[in-house]
Amino acid sequence: MNPVEIIKKKRDGNELTESEMEFLLKGYIEGKIADYQMSAFLMAGFLKGFSDNETKILTEIMMKSGYIYDFSDVEGIKVDKHSTGGVGDKVSIPLLPILVSLGFKVPMVSGRGLGHTGGTLDKLESIEGMDVFLSKEKMYEMVKKIGGGFGGQTENFVPADKLLYSLRDVTGTVESIPLITSSIMSKKLAEGIDSLILDVKCGNGAFMKSFDEAKKLADSMFSIGEMFGKKMVYLITDMSQVLGEYAGNGCEVYESLKLLKGETENDLFKLVKAIAVLLMEKNGIGESCEDRIAKVKDVIKKGYAYETFLKIVSSQGGNVEKLKKEDLFYQKSVEIRSDKDGYISYFDTYKIGIALIYMNAGRFKKEESIDHKTGLKVYKKIGDKVSKGDPIYEVFVGDKGYDESINILKNSYKVVDNKESIEKIELIKYIKGV
Secondary structure (H helix, E strand, C coil), rough: CHHHHHHHHHHHHCCCHHHHHHHHHHHHHCCCCCCHHHHHHHHHHHHCCCCCCHHHHHHHHHHHHCCCCCCCCCCEEEEEEEECCCCCCCCHHHHHHHHHHCCEEEEEEECCCCCCCCCHHHHHHHCCCCCCCCCCHHHHHHHHHCCCCEEECCCCCCCHHHHHHHHHHHHCCCCCCHHHHHHHHHHCCCEEEEEEEEEEECCCCCCCCCHHHEEEEEEEEHHHHHHCCEEEEEEEEEEECCCCCEEEEHHHHHHHHHHHHCCCCCHHHHHHHHHHHHHHHCCCCCCCCHHHHHHHHHHHHHHHHHHHHHHHHCCCCCCCHHCCCCCCCCCCCEEECCCCCCCEECCCCHHHHHHHHCCCCCCCCCCCCCCCCCCCEEECCCCCCEECCCCEEEEECCCCCHHHHHHHEEEEEEECCCHHHEEECCCECCCEEC
């Protein structure tokens, strides 16, 4: 086969055969196809689109480019959750131990922060000694002995995704739903799970700004999962404000600990609970919605979920005794207060994410280091009443002032006089699969 002819075929909007896709993609993975040819192929696909079958082939080739977890001899239902990312979205951290406490097996492979959104691995590395890059053997051991573990993408786990993503990142081909789908689903399918729930965000703090964009991506991933025989569920959820009360790495771990100890029932808890309940329903656990909710609350109330989290942290090298002290963010802080009476009508959640990067809670470049103890607390939600002088944010900055971040945050919210003019926010906008 000739790579140029395959590229031209896709350029002209024609569907490729499985053998053509395999020739091009496997050739690139093996170093036989040049970067410039793969870049041309990605741009052709970006502009002309990929069919469902092409997306399935691409996903499968990527999935099989490295090792695949095999938990067939481990008793229990293997599940995972994927979020498309947001500001303050720390759902995975408390969700995993809750699911394990409910009897699921959870081999969770997560990522680092991407753009203005935070990453589960960066958050977990706020815990001293925590090793998030588990070998295939270590993840198997974690799932078999404890019920789950937090892993990152290693060199041998779906390596094709790393190769293709790094190329997409520098060729303007990131925002393609088939390419996003294959990137996400190749990793999730390689986890050896039975069931997957997707949390697809929409709003000004999400990659998919509109509901329609989010649904298109969710439907694409849902379809691919079902093609591979997985029990699929998805939610479309709001990202027009920070999820929970905290954003930043260590302070999000702190909020997760509060949830696991039963000390908070905010919007973060509502979403964690909903995801756990939907996975239970999809997999035939519990007699009713009320019964499933009671089971989630019970594993928190009895301390099972919190203790499971500590076991996971300990097994992955984390300093549990230090974690229990909850010294996870700077005590020195700056408050940003409202300069008028009224009601919170809007947050620019994207700006909040950028402000966090400027205070080193995230990265503009992948080689940059992170300060895990910077972050912020948000005191208000959209629709809340505020008086002049009320705190909107508390920013944890340590000895550094981070003036640029403070200035961005001062311009990241709006207060209006009339509450009736504010659009009501629904945390969970849509559910499919149950």
